[in-house]
Amino acid sequence: MTDVIQVTGLTKRFASLEAVKDVTFSVGENKIYGLLGRNGAGKTTIMQLLTGQDFATSGSIKVFGESPVENASVLQNISFIKESQRYPEDFKPKHVFRSAPWFFANWDAEFADRLIEQFRLPLDRKIKKLSRGQLSSIGVIVGLASRAPLTFFDEPYLGLDAVARQLFYDTLLADYAEHPRTVILSTHLIDEVANLLEHVIVIDEGRIIIDQDADSLRSTATNLVGTTKAVESFVAGREIMHRDGIGGLASVTVAGLSPQEKQQATAAGLELSAVSLQQLIVRRTNTSEKEFEQSA
Amino acid sequence: MTTTDTIVSRPSTPTSRILAVTKLHLANPWTIITLPWMILGIIFAASVVVWLLIHAAAGPQSFGETLEGTQWSGGLNYIFVYMMVVAVQAISITFPFALGYGVTRRDFYLGSAVTFVGLSAMYSLGLAILAEIEVATNGWGLGGTMFAPIYFGEGFFQRLFIFFVTHLFFFFVGSVFASIWVRWKATGVTAAILALGLLLLGVGAILTLTENWPAFGGFFVHFGFVGSYAWSLVLTVLAGLAGFFILRRATPKS
Numbered sequence: 363m364t365d366v367i368q369v370t371g372l373t374k375r376f377a378s379l380e381a382v383k384d385v386t387f388s389v390g391e392n393k394i395y396g397l398l399g400r401n402g403a404g405k406t407t408i409m410q411l412l413t414g415q416d417f418a419t420s421g422s423i424k425v426f427g428e429s430p431v432e433n434a435s436v437l438q439n440i441s442f443i444k445e446s447q448r449y450p451e452d453f454k455p456k457h458v459f460r461s462a463p464w465f466f467a468n469w470d471a472e473f474a475d476r477l478i479e480q481f482r483l484p485l486d487r488k489i490k491k492l493s494r495g496q497l498s499s500i501g502v503i504v505g506l507a508s509r510a511p512l513t514f515f516d517e518p519y520l521g522l523d524a525v526a527r528q529l530f531y532d533t534l535l536a537d538y539a540e541h542p543r544t545v546i547l548s549t550h551l552i553d554e555v556a557n558l559l560e561h562v563i564v565i566d567e568g569r570i571i572i573d574q575d576a577d578s579l580r581s582t583a584t585n586l587v588g589t590t591k592a593v594e595s596f597v598a599g600r601e602i603m604h605r606d607g608i609g610g611l612a613s614v615t616v617a618g619l620s621p622q623e624k625q626q627a628t629a630a631g632l633e634l635s636a637v638s639l640q641q642l643i644v645r646r647t648n649t650s651e652k653e654f655e656q657s658a
Numbered sequence: 659m660t661t662t663d664t665i666v667s668r669p670s671t672p673t674s675r676i677l678a679v680t681k682l683h684l685a686n687p688w689t690i691i692t693l694p695w696m697i698l699g700i701i702f703a704a705s706v707v708v709w710l711l712i713h714a715a716a717g718p719q720s721f722g723e724t725l726e727g728t729q730w731s732g733g734l735n736y737i738f739v740y741m742m743v744v745a746v747q748a749i750s751i752t753f754p755f756a757l758g759y760g761v762t763r764r765d766f767y768l769g770s771a772v773t774f775v776g777l778s779a780m781y782s783l784g785l786a787i788l789a790e791i792e793v794a795t796n797g798w799g800l801g802g803t804m805f806a807p808i809y810f811g812e813g814f815f816q817r818l819f820i821f822f823v824t825h826l827f828f829f830f831v832g833s834v835f836a837s838i839w840v841r842w843k844a845t846g847v848t849a850a851i852l853a854l855g856l857l858l859l860g861v862g863a864i865l866t867l868t869e870n871w872p873a874f875g876g877f878f879v880h881f882g883f884v885g886s887y888a889w890s891l892v893l894t895v896l897a898g899l900a901g902f903f904i905l906r907r908a909t910p911k912s
Contacts (some may be wrong), residue, residue, distance in 0.1 A: 412824040415757050416909045432906070434675060437760040448680075450752045452689045461685045465759040467670075510760070 363392045365545045367412060373565075374407055380409040383568040384421070385622070387637040389561075392542040394534075396559035396576075398552055398643060405548040406570040409514050412546075413442045425512065441466060441510035445517040449489045455500055456485040460505035466508035473537070474507035480529055494521030496656055500532050503623060506537060515547045527551075531558055552640040562639070566647050582618045583642050587611065589631035596630050603645045672765070679761060679769020680689030680776070683748055689745050690777065694737060695784075701733050702804055709802040722761035728803040734810075737781065738828040745774060745832025749901070750839050770833065771898060786818040792873050811883060820887050827894045834901040841908035 367389035374382040381404050389395055397405050410416040411423060413438055414430035423429060430436045432544040449458065459478070464471040478485065489497065498520050505515055519527050534559055538545065549555055562579055564572035572579065583603055585592055593612040604615040615637055619627065627634055637645075683690070709725055716724045748770055756766045758863035797803055811820045838846045865871050878886045 410909065413760075417907070418689055432762045432764055434670070434672075434762050434765060437762055438670060438675075440760045442758045442760070444758060447758060448751060450686065450755055451738075451747045453686055457685045461682050462759070465761065552876075607892055 365389060365570055366426060368422075368424040369412070372408075372411065372423060373410060373419045374404075374416065375419040375448040381568055385565075385568070385570050387563060387573050389544060389546065391544055391655075393560045394538060394545045394553070394558050396546065396555060396562045397398060397546055397548040397565065398550070399565040400550065400647065405565060408515055408565065409442065409516050409546070409548060410586045413437070413440055413514060414466055416429045417491045432483055435475070438465070438467070440514070441512075442514040443505035443518050445520055447497075447501050449500075452527045453489050454486055455483055455489065455492075458489075458504065459485070462508060464503055467509055468509035468511075470507050470509060471511075474506060476504045477506060477533065480533075481526060483637055495523060497602065498522050499526060506530075506533060509537075509541050509543060512544045513546070515545070515549075518547075519549075519551075527554065531555065534558065552643055553638055556639040559639075562643075564643050567613070572643065572646060574578065579642065580636060583615050583629075583637045583645070584619050584624070585613060585615050585635045585637050586627060586632045587613045587635070588630070592631050596627055596632060602657065604641075614639070621626055669836055674767045675761070676769040676772060679756060679766050680773045682756060682759075683752065683773040687829070689747075689821075691780075694744075694781075697740070698734075698737060705731070705802060705804050706798065706800065709797075709800045713800065725797065725803070728797075729806075729808050730800075731803050731807045733804040734751055734785065734807070737785075738824055741777070741781070741825055742758050742828040742832035744771075744777075745829045746836040746839070747831050748773065749836030749905070753840055753908070754903070756911050765852060767902050767905050770808040771830075771902075774829035774833070775826065778822055779824055782818050782821035785821050786814055789817050790814050814883055819884065823890055826912065827890045827897075828833065830897040830901065831893045834904070836896040837901040837908065839905040841904050842909070890901070 365388045367387075368565055369388065370386050372382055372385045373380065385408070394533050397408065399405050402656065408414065411418055412425060412430065414432060419432065425436050426438050426439060430440070455478075459471075459474055462474075463471065481496075481503065483496055483499050483503070484492070489500070492500075498518060499522065502515075502518050502522075505513055505518060519530060522530065531554070547555060547558070556576070559576045562572060563570060574582075586596065588596075588611070590607060590610050590612040593614050597614050597616055601617040602614055603617060606613040619634075624634060705728075709728070712724055752770075753766060757763070763770075785805055789810070792798060792803065792805045806817065811817050835847060835850065838850050842849070865874050881889060
């Protein structure tokens with residue numbers, strides 16, 4: 363497999379804060395990655411470092427095999443759509459779509475026109491006067507229609523309603539199937555994008571806590587429901603990620619079970635269900651927080 | 659392993675990338691071309707009205723001298739300040755936008771510089787032509803002065819040159835302050851203005867203490883009218899270079 367991005371020992375320190383702490387990971391070609399984590403976890407900083415917009419304190423970043431900083435041959439293959447993108451003074455959406463093809467070799471104007479219609483974006487209104495959702499849809503359309511080999515979406519849907527968000531997800535998936543490229547999507551709406559993601563990188567307090575194939579990640583935990591007694595006797599000695607109980611019933615999330623163990627659980631009268639990506643990440647994030655507290 | 663099959667080897671040259679930034683600045687010509695000329699037009703129209711009113715009040719006998727004072731007209735000066743604001747906006751607001759398009763800081767700055775030089779040429783040429791017409795028509799038939807005040811020199815080429823270097827000066831002073839803003843925000847701009855103030859104060863103090871003001875004045879006498887304007891190019895180039903190196907390490911923070 364070819365890697366589009368290779369990051370080794372990356373650290374970014376701001377005056378009073380270490381935003382990214384000794385991070386190492388790689389991004390494979392033509393996959394959709396989720397860069398997930400809580401607000402302030404370091405997602406945006408990592409994206410800014412990967413796109414050469416910010417400078418690393420230490421460590422190495424290779425994008426398409428080279429450092430992205432001030433490197434035109436790398437950067438011209440990148441489209442970076444930010445949550446709160448600012449536009450030049452007095453720009454209207456039509457100016458954005460007129461100028462985008464000058465910078466993106468793969469720009470598809472017909473595709474952009476279709477999206478403008480679907481998102482109902484007014485082209486001839488000053489950007490300053492657009493709603494939050496309309497503003498976001500400009501970014502989403504640029505990110506999709508630019509078809510850059512490496513596309514970053516940093517929380518691109520602020521203010522978009524559920525219909526528009528679904529339109530974005532569906533369009534991204536359909537267009538990605540026809541024009542494979544590497545997409546890195548940062549979000550905290552994990553469940554909404556869970557079906558899009560092929561690979562998940564979870565960052566918490568500047569460290570990577572999960573870097574895993576989405577399918578294998580989902581199979582790392584199972585939810586067990588049953589009588590407290592049956593559940594407790596089954597989970598005794600296992601790694602428990604989460605525990606809930608009402609009256610005589612208990613619900614427990616345990617770390618990965620083998621098919622054999624799953625059979626045993628069913629035989630013990632327990633109900634098994636998959637854990638959603640969001641639950642899984644929330645629980646893993648909590649775990650790591652406790653670990654940090656203990657080690658501190 | 660580092661080569662991949664989706665990467666586009668775009669037929670892009672440094673020149674084409676720099677010119678793409680220039681086109682980006684000009685994508686919406688309203689703020690930087692249409693509006694300034696409209697404002698100039700309004701100032702001109704207002705001046706004509708004022709000139710007519712003065713003539714009406716002064717009566718026809720003194721036509722020759724009535725509007726002599728307008729040779730010190732400052733009607734044009736707004737355009738230089740406006741262009742400084744244009745440069746500030748072009749650098750500070752378009753910079754984070756262009757970087758999202760995958761533009762390098764180097765190409766962005768050079769493309770902006772090309773834009774500023776081009777705009778300077780356009781405005782200087784337009785103003786120099788209007789000044790010629792003004793002189794040839796004896797102040798638009800009214801004896802008034804707006805485009806050819808005496809401190810912009812005499813004759814087409816002298817005015818063209820002075821307009822040009824003055825525009826360049828304001829554009830690149832605007833660029834350097836915008837670059838400072840992008841890199842260090844308000845703290846940086848405040849510090850820069852303070853430092854500049856102290857520097858000027860220091861120079862003034864030295865000139866006073868060493869009783870060298872006459873020599874300072876002699877400098878301008880020595881280089882003459884056009885020569886003194888030409889020396890502003892030194893400051894312009896310094897500002898342009900400083901802006902470049904400051905912006906090259908700047909990060910687009912929202």
